[in-house]
Amino acid sequence: MRFPYEKPRPGQIELSRKIISHINRDSIIVLNAPTGFGKTAVALYSIGKLIDEGIVDRGIYVVRTRNELDPVIRDLRSMDIRFTVLYSGRRMCPIAIDRNISPESFWFTCNILRIKGVCSYYKRLNQMNLNALLEALHSISDHISFSRVLSDKLGVCPYFASIMLINTVDIAVMTYPYVFKERIRRIVEDIDPTTTILVVDEAHNLVNIGGVMGDSISRDIVDKAVREINRFFPGIYRDVVEVLNRLLQVKPGDRGYKFIGKESIGFTNDIARDINVIASEIAFRYVEMYRGVEENAMGIEFSTAHLAKFLSMLIQDGFELFVSTDYGGRVEFHALPIDLSLIGKIIGEFYSAILMSGTTPSKTFLVDVAKVNRNVVELDAVDVGAIDYLRENSYVAIFTGATTMYRYRDEDTYRVYALLIENIYREIIRGVFLVVYPSYEVMYSVTKMFSDMDGIYIESGEPLSHYSNLVERLGRMMINTVAGGRLTEGIEIVENGESLIKVVAIIGIPYPQIDDYIDIIRKSFGDGDTRFSEYLKEVASIRILQAVGRAIRSDKDYALIILSDRRYLDRDILSRLRLRVRLVTQSIERIREIVRAFNNQYLSQAS
Ligand code: SF4
Known part of the structure; x- marks a missing residue:
């Protein structure tokens, strides 16, 4: 089995050895690794080794969004391993790709086209053998070319071709729903999970069980x-x-x-x-x-x-x-899902699992909430020499002049936050200032108090690329968004390999909102109120680190992080964040000075 890069990075082979020695039917691996370490390569290489040794038949590697398929595909290509790719049927389908149709309508129409025998791409699958399909896939470079090669070169349906290949390949890379959404899971039910290792990329998403497994529909x-x-x-x-x-x-x-x-x-x-x-x-x-x-x-x-x-x-x-x-x-x-053990049940079906992230879910969550009935082995890439750039390349200040705590917040609170944010923004000379709120309610209450300034944007569902284009044009901008949402999980604004997000302010602590659904999670802890509050802290910490992680993607990036709530003095939250706090102040003027100093040190030479 070949490692995906010619020269593995320090710690990668050692970590792979640890995975191989700990993984078995009784255990799962939780792999914490900072961005840039190359954990994908480590997981794929480990599975390749386990397949070579005859311990398992295959791996299923799941990612949250289709764009996250591409780095996995790149690593798989350099390993010379047989693999297939599965994502939204609507986007893989050569007939639907350029049409404006929802995934739901697409599936019903696709079904009828197949039943009536009028989809030529589907019909051609009968004449295809698996080797011809695998052969054609040698030239692919990303998920789009995967589908194009199958539909344009061979004239077959990429989606059903990929499903045909699943039992033949060593690794199947797919998006979360194929494992976590019951309705869609049935599509890949021919795979024997007991001889398969499941890899969950960005596994911190599992703490949001409703988001991973649930579904929504509007009243309209x-x-x-x-x-x-x-x-x-x-x-x-x-x-x-x-x-x-x-x-x-x-x-x-x-x-x-x-x-x-x-x-x-x-x-x-x-x-x-x-x-x-x-x-x-x-x-x-x-x-x-x-x-x-x-x-x-x-x-x-x-x-x-x-x-x-x-x-x-x-x-x-x-x-x-x-x-x-x-x-x-x-x-x-x-x-x-109100039965929160569903995640544990799914993971438990597999031979074993590797749950990976820079902010992995805790053992408490996996065992007590998700009811993972295995020995949970926690491995950390930092222990084998990885550098945690989030910690090393950030200057962290805590602003204690306000709190978003429900019973203390009022118009004055919002005014203080608006003043803080405006003062920070005035000092920023280039790049993006990301302001992250615990809820839409707080975001709108604060942003409505802003005075008229250029370059202020409030998230309202635009595609992520919209912001990259804007910053290119404006030079500097402020993006206001809510923790745990699409933007804080996915936005990357990068120029020449450097993140343009330079300053991040976390307003309040982004605990999940207490509602009927969270109440069900609370009850799943039984009488363990302390464990429930631990869970809330875990969700909040993951949201904060995800937001901060937008600014520091590699060793090139430096960022100023302002944790804006006096509750950050709670040692428990701070120890979960593993950030090094350099300043605690309740003075907006002091924060302003820090931004100025940060400008001088990191931004002015580059501007
Ligand atoms: S069978 Fe394949 S090509 Fe035909 S409509 Fe369905 S997804 Fe599209």
């Missing part, structure tokens, strides 16, 4: 689905429409997720099955409309497809129905 979509059902099947599905109308009457609570209960609405297996039949029938009628050019039906959107997929998740054992509303007043329904 449900409303449209009811109208569709009445239009296509007038007067036929009265009981289905009655249940859906009951759902539409549900009012959200003031904060976070409010429990509704699927039984109280009347969602049963029969109702879910009826809605699935309705969605299939609608897809069938649309495909029929395009007789002779059936592929053109791929692009027709219908809301019943969303509803059918949502309900297929909701009716599973261990899932319940919740409602929430966002700041724009948009109401959403959620199917969330």
Whole structure:
């Protein structure tokens, strides 16, 4: 087995040896490694060795988003190992790729095209042998070229070709849902997990069990689905429409997720099955409309497809129905796992697992909440010589002049934070100032107090690339966002390998909002209130480190981090963060001086 790089970095081979010696049917590995260490290569190399030794048959490597597939693909290519790639069917499909269609409508239409035998890409799979498929994949460089090679060169469906390959290859790289979402998991059910090692990249996401396993649908979509059902099947599905109308009457609570209960609405297996039949029938009628050019039906959107997929998740054992509303007043329904041991059950199906991150979930979470029934072996790359740049290349200050603690916060609190943020921003001469809030409520309350300044942006769902383009044009900017969201988990604004995010202010401590869903997690600890508060601290620490990690991606990056809440004096939170605090102050002026000094040291020479 060849290591992915010609010259492994210090500690990589040693860590791989440790993984190989500890991994077995009774244990899982939790691998903590800072960004830039090369943990992907270590995990892949270890699995390759275990396959060579006949201990397991294959590895499944799961990543959160499709863009995170590409570094894994690059390492696999240099190892000369057989692999396949699986991500969203809609994006892999050569017919759907350029069409504006949701994944839900896509799946119903794809299903009908296959049943009717009118998808030429699918039909060609019959004439393909696995070796020809593997041979064609030699030239791929990323997930897009993976699909293109199969569809454009061989004329076959990339999605189903990849599924055909899964039992033949050594490593299958895929996105989270193929392992963590029950409905989608069925697609890869032919794999024998007992001879497979599961690798979970960015495993800190597992602490957000609802986000990893759950599903959501907006009230607007449900409303449209009811109208569709009445239009296509007038007067036929009265009981289905009655249940859906009951759902539409549900009012959200003031904060976070409010429990509704699927039984109280009347969602049963029969109702879910009826809605699935309705969605299939609608897809069938649309495909029929395009007789002779059936592929053109791929692009027709219908809301019943969303509803059918949502309900297929909701009716599973261990899932319940919740409602929430966002700041724009948009109401959403959620199917969330209330049996938090589902993650542990999934991990337990595999021969073993490697859970990797720069901020790994704790043993307490894995054993007490997720109920992982294995010996949890914690390995840290820092122990074998990796440098934690987050710690080494950051200047951390704690601002104690305010707190976002619920019972103490008021308009004055928001004013102090607005003043702090404005003063920091005034001193920044280039790059991005990332301001991270514990909730939308705090973000909007603070940002509405800003005076008129250039380059201030408040997150509102734009694609991440939007911000890179803006900073290129503006030179400096401030991005306001909420902890644990898309931006703090995924934004990378880089120029010549250097992160342009230079200053990060964490406003308050981003504990999860206390709502009906968090209350269910609290109850899963039994009487262990201390363990529940440990869990809240763990979630908050992971969110903070993820946000700070946006600024320090490699040894080239230096950043100023301002933890803005007096509760950061709590040693427990600080020890979890493993950051080195250089200054504690309640003076905004003092913080301003630090920003100025940081400018002089790191930004002015480069500007
Ligand atoms: S079977 Fe056809 S429609 Fe379905 S994903 Fe494959 S190419 Fe697309």
